[in-house]
Amino acid sequence: MNSESTGGRTTARRHPRGAVRDGLVSAGLELARAGGPDAVVLREVARRVGVVPNAAYRHFADREELLAAVCTAAMRELAARMAAAVGRVRGRYGDPVAARHRLRAVGRAYLAFARAEPGLFATAFALPPQHDYEGPDRGTGRVPMPFDQLRAVLDELADARVLNRRRRAGVEYPIWSTVHGLAVLTGEGPLRDLPDETLRHFEELTGDFIEGVLSPRGPGGRGNATGVDRT
Helix, strand or coil: CEEEEECCEEEEECCCHHHHHHHHHHHHHHHHHHHCHHHCCHHHHHHHHCCCHHHHCCCCCCHHHHHHHHHHHHHHHHHHHHHHHHHCCCCCCCCHHHHHHHHHHHHHHHHHHHHHCHHHHHHHCCCHHHCCCCCCCCCCCCCCCHHHHHHHHHHHHHHCCCCCHHHCCCCHHHHHHHHHHHHHHHHCCCCCCCCHHHHHHHHHHHHHHHHHHHCCCCCCCCCCCCCCCCC
């Protein structure tokens, strides 16, 4: 709530409750974009929205609760970019070639976000316990979270018989770890200053490695010409 002077009197300018909360999260997201999770300070967020700090405490008990909301917002922005990348891949569900391209699209979007938005990427994972990686947005109409999207592509690869169903359970975790590790190294890590061409090469090598792990013959194996498991 702001105060304004009108004819010598001070009146309050009220904000709709939901609008204030959304505004605080949006302001926190912009601070995180520029400076990562440490930049999300409740007093500065309140100043940007135009409310007194006490008003912000009506929506968030403390700074960590605000940061949790900003973490979720950052994760959803990453999810939206991944979904857009997957959506640009043509081909029906279950087509082996299309499924492989969708897996590559998921990884590339993840890595591109880490390089383009290092502040948001770091913030998205600043409070890991705040996220339900098993899929909190299913059935809500929202874009599925990043981990959901990886799992969906792997399910498609299994349906397309590119990935043996007996090897499907839990394989998302080593894949996620591999891509996330490269994202950290090339985002704000020791590989961040490498030329774009080198980064793209590392990206392709990582994709090749993951596809090799998923192939019927394991790492380094190419299976048959289509990569489809015939067993």
